[in-house]
Amino acid sequence: MLKKLLLGAIALSLTNCLVLNPLGANLDREKGSVAAGRITDAAIQTDLINSTLLAGRASVSILSLLAGDIANIESDKYYIKSDVxxxxxxxxxxxxxxxxxxxxxxxxxxxxxxDGYITGEPFPSF
Structure with a gap:
């Protein structure tokens, strides 16, 4: 009985990742394109605030527009939302x-x- 319960829990866990990750429906994961957009938005916001306070006029660095690439975010993978x-x-x-x-x-x-394409890197921990 315990063996069947354990196998069922493992199968449910793997099925959860296999179904929910590609759909982006897992609550703790975020698609790379969304994560890169959030990081880029944060960099632009910081540049605007810093330049306004320090120079008196708003300006944005070209490097802040590439913040997602600088952070090595791949748009087709998933990332843990709390890390982002x-x-x-x-x-x-x-x-x-x-x-x-x-x-x-x-x-x-x-x-x-x-966090991988579908199942995570490495496979999800139980």
Whole structure:
């Protein structure tokens, strides 16, 4: 009985990832294109605020437009939403104000690991 229950739980877990990840319906995962857009938006926002406060006029660096690429986000993979949230918070927070969006992106967003196409990298933990 316990063996059947354990096998059923493993099968349900794998089926959950196989079905929900490609649909983007898993709550803790985010498509790479969405994650890259959020990181780019955060970098643009930080550049606008910093340039307005420091120079008196709003300007945006070309590197802030490439923030998703600098963070090595692949648009066809999935990323853990809490990791992306942490990266965005670092860019828009105190670190982004002090170091700028590029340096805070390099410091905070380089360790974001993809969660794979369908099942995760490596396979999801139980």
């Amino acid at each position: 949230d942490k990266c965005v918070d670092e860019i828009t927070g105190f670190k982004g104000f002090v170091f700028g969006s590029l340096i805070s992106n390099i410091i905070s967003c380089q360790d974001i690991q993809s």
